[in-house]
Amino acid sequence: MEVFNDIANRFKLPQNKVKLIGDQYSGPPSSFRIATLAQGLIAAVAAVSLELMSTENKVATVDTLHSVAEFHSEQLLTCDGKKIPSSSLYPIGGHHKTRDGWVRIHDGYTHHIKGSYELATGKEMVSRDPKVLKAELADALLKWKAVDFETEAAKRRLPVSAVRSYSEWDEDKNVDLLDFPVTITKTGDSSVIPLNGPLALSGEKVLELNRVIAAPVCGKVLAAHGADNTWVTSPNLPTAPELDVEFTKGKRRVNLDLENEEDMKTLWDMIEETDMFIQSYAPGSLEKRLGLPLKDIHTRNKSIIVGTLSAYGLGEWHDKKGFDSLVQAASGMNVSEGEYFGLDLGVPKPCPCQVLDHAAGYFLALGLMISRLRQTHEGGSYMVEVSLAGVMAYLRKLGQSADYIDAPVLTSELLQGTDILQEEDSQFGNLSFVSHPIRIGGVELNWNMSKWDS
Template sequence: MGERRVIEDRIRELRAEVGVELPRVRVTGDDPVLPSVFRVGTAAAVAVGAATAAAAAFARGVVLPESAAEGAREAPVRVPEGAREAPMGVPEGGGESREAPVGAPEGEVDVRAAAVAFRDERYFRIGGAAEDPWAPLSGDYRTADGWVRLHCNFDHHRDAALAVLGLPAGSGREDVVRACAGLTAVGIEEAVTAAGGCAAAMRSRAEWFRHPHASAVAAAPLVDLARIGGSGDECSGGASVPDSGVYALERAHAPDRERPLDGVRVLDLTRVVAGPVATRALAAYGAQVLRVGAAHLPEVPGLVVGTAFGKRSCHLDLRTPEGRDALRDLVAEADVFVQSYRPGALDALGFGHRELAAVRPGIVCVDISAYGTRGPWAGRRGFDSLVQMACGIAHEGGDGSRPCPLPAQVLDHATGYLAAFGAMAALLRRSAEGGSWRVRLSLARTALWLDGLGRVDGAGTPEPEAADLLGEMDSAFGRLTYVRPPGSVGGVPPRWSSPPPRPGEHPPAWW
């Protein structure tokens, strides 16, 4: 019972952090549920529970104050019978958020279901066959003074690592083992990063907290939500952001909608895990999600399929004027823009958050990065497994003798669900207050949050049962086995209405 109270309290903290009122979330199950000293099940239940609570708020409907409705671009919406007739947004006085009254749609999250969803890559099957997401050279290597992890899933990252190690193309794992053994971990990390690759030296928790970037990470909110052009928007210059008025989200809150986010339009410019998990979660609650990729961008084959449930997929080459024009046309009718490019990359193409808000006043921009946008590592490339190494998680899991990662891509999945929560919270704020909004998250900040949840005696925890949490669906790739999306709103679980599309299968247009 104590662990459930912790989960409920942490969800309340998230509500207060983003300034929204949300219905109550009932928690079932307990941690530990996965073999780890970290509270992985708790983290999963909190992240999923927060997103579930936000979806439940949408199920209640959003109402505008009469004064605000006069200036809205769209007509106010009707409130479902039994819902409280008051706007959702910042609580009165700007203080702590309050729970919705009894009778409003309630969310529910089960700790085991949330934890299993956090490792859905392990259960995903195409035609009964498992997909290995790791390239042959990706992994942990002993160095002269410790350990380093190389991320080689993308060919250009692999080539950068081999070049730094003085190895020719086509070198095998044993070649990399020998090369790393004579070098320092931090030396490899810095050289590979400078060459455009991805690597991380294993640090202890204490070593990370002494690192200059750790203080920059700690200074950021877990879910950093700010109004674009407001006091929380640090950017200056660039495009002018007009006052967007108050949006009633008429599409999303039509009386005959079937799911909480029906009508919400989401542009998905993300890859690998965290961003695609965020947009997949939004799709599970009914959002129209259009993933924008490109034929020249590398993908991890199994992940690009497993994270695409409920979405459509188009290809645009943003290096060309035509591709950028087509994306602007999509932005003009979007509600949410989710991206996980390196910080600054889309700004250079004319798609920074202020430019997006100028094209589509009222847009919600969700930015996901590895190490955040402030500090000496701002903009550094990274992935879940690398952040675990850098931030002390892998060190503690293996008692310092060798790296031992978490039993799931917890940083990716938690950041993904927290990003979905942040997007919905921003939409709720937009509905009540108007404006365009920006949400920022990083894997490193999520790692600090996980660390702050404390420890549990879970190292010997057996693998959880998962058969009852799996679903099957036919697709263009074959019969798919997958983990069903966790949580429920008013007793109704989220669902994906379509199988993963082939990459680039659809035109760049809303439907």
């Protein structure tokens, strides 16, 4: 209850309308309190949803196991009974030993793999055999110092992090951390905007420019609560089908080339007509295209709510690219997790799920929904900001324990006999995926799957 109570107290949300239930699962296997964060945060979103619905007699329930499953959703997704193949053709990512420590390389896209390999080895990537590439990369990295490789990779905009301990992270002070993962800033004035009902976000238009997991989670949550979402993708960017299928449920897709003047005009037209705008592109890249700082978008749309997600938020690393796995590595999480699991000093161990991504998505949804609630009382436009590093700091403050390191790994088999997994026929095939974890009045919220075909 502590996470839910903390958030509810911060934002003056009612606590008597949401019930946190279930004690049948103590995992996942981690020293971090993932279940506590997941359930409490999802419960806070449920509380805001009830406020937006202005319902007096309905109660929301949020189950522990369902909440943890939600934070593993991309791992549990299957299509026609099988995992969707990864977009990473030459997987070389993960933790790699260096001359003085470790680095974490993200290999979600081919250009990331090619860039990291060629930086480490000093030669062109010719082989297409993942085993050969990984072995050559491992040998080459043993000649590098971890921070030196991280620094050179950053110059090339490659997603790499040196693995640090908590003490090293705290000493480096690359990030200015706030006391809470979400900041909500009123950016302009507008008239009061009434709600449309019957769901919390019925009739609200949401425009998304995002990729991978964190910000798409936010949009997925908003869609489950009634929002009309449009996800903008680009022909110039590689796809990640194993993620896109999971995180675009309930969203229609629009393909725009942001290097094309006419498509940029179309994007601005969409921004001017939307209620909420979510973006998680590399810091500064979208603002350059728009020709306007994100905090000033309200000058073109007086009642817009802008949600923006970054890896590191404020500080020296404010413009640094990052992913969940990299923030875990850089911030000390992986080293600390390794210590709890009895690994040798300094040997990193990743968390069993992308906890920072999923939590950041829910924190961003929370901020957007609270901003919408404020519009019903005082109008205005708002800017909501969340960083993965800020979520990390919040999770770290919850403390760690060895109590659950032997808990069973969360799998679809573990969920058999529950109603957590949902099946749906789609253009991709028969999907099995984690249903939305919030039930209001005993009714499960869901997504409008027909938008996939629109």
